[in-house]
Amino acid sequence: xxxxxxxxxxxxxxxxxxxxxxxxxxxxxxxxxxxxxxxxxxxxxxxxxxxxxxxxxxxxxxxxxxxxxxxxxxxxxxxxxxxxxxxxxxxxxxxxxxxxxxxxxxxxxxxxxxxxxxxxxxxxxxxxxxxxxxxxx
Numbered sequence: 001x002x003x004x005x006x007x008x009x010x011x012x013x014x015x016x017x018x019x020x021x022x023x024x025x026x027x028x029x030x031x032x033x034x035x036x037x038x039x040x041x042x043x044x045x046x047x048x049x050x051x052x053x054x055x056x057x058x059x060x061x062x063x064x065x066x067x068x069x070x071x072x073x074x075x076x077x078x079x080x081x082x083x084x085x086x087x088x089x090x091x092x093x094x095x096x097x098x099x100x101x102x103x104x105x106x107x108x109x110x111x112x113x114x115x116x117x118x119x120x121x122x123x124x125x126x127x128x129x130x131x132x133x134x135x136x137x
Contacts, residue, residue, distance in 0.1 A: 024063075026054055026133040030088055034071060034127060037083035044091055047131065051096050060133040063104045064088055067130075069123035070110045081107040088129045102136075 028050040030043050039047070051057050066085035068077040085105050092098045115122035 022135065024132045025060065025135050026050070028131045030129045030131065031124070032084055032127045032129075034069070034123070035080065036127075037080060037087045039087045039091055044095075047088070047091060048095055050131070051092070051098075054133060057096065057098070057133070058102070059136055060102070061104065061136045062092065062098060062102055063106065063130075063132040063134065065130040065132065066105075066107045066109075067113065067126050067128050068108075068110050069126045070113070070117040071123065072110075074110060077109040078107065081109040084129050088131065092131075 028047060030039065030047060032038070054060065064085045066081040066088075068080050068084075070077070072080070085107055089100075089103055089105070092103065093100060110117075113122070113126045115125040117123050117126060
């Protein structure tokens, strides 16, 4: 019985602590409207097609990075960032049967923008979630 418990514990820990190998293998960005965490049908179709294009997708650790523009305060954007990552993760769990343990989340909110928030284009590009796949070892 002790051996069985030990095997289960080791298996669980290794799954929860899956390590990434090398550089990201695949990256897909999902874009949102201002103040929105809704994944529209067009974006959902793109996410699902992206995951369908990845061979053996279950062999990857998925990192979800969510971002916002700088409109609104820090607290609001942290909340919005969390809502965006939850929307994408829900889609992954429901449609691709990805295990929750294989998903890592980092909500950046208005911090760490890739684009210039002083322009309309930059704000639109910063309203996103990046789905990053790392080969698990």
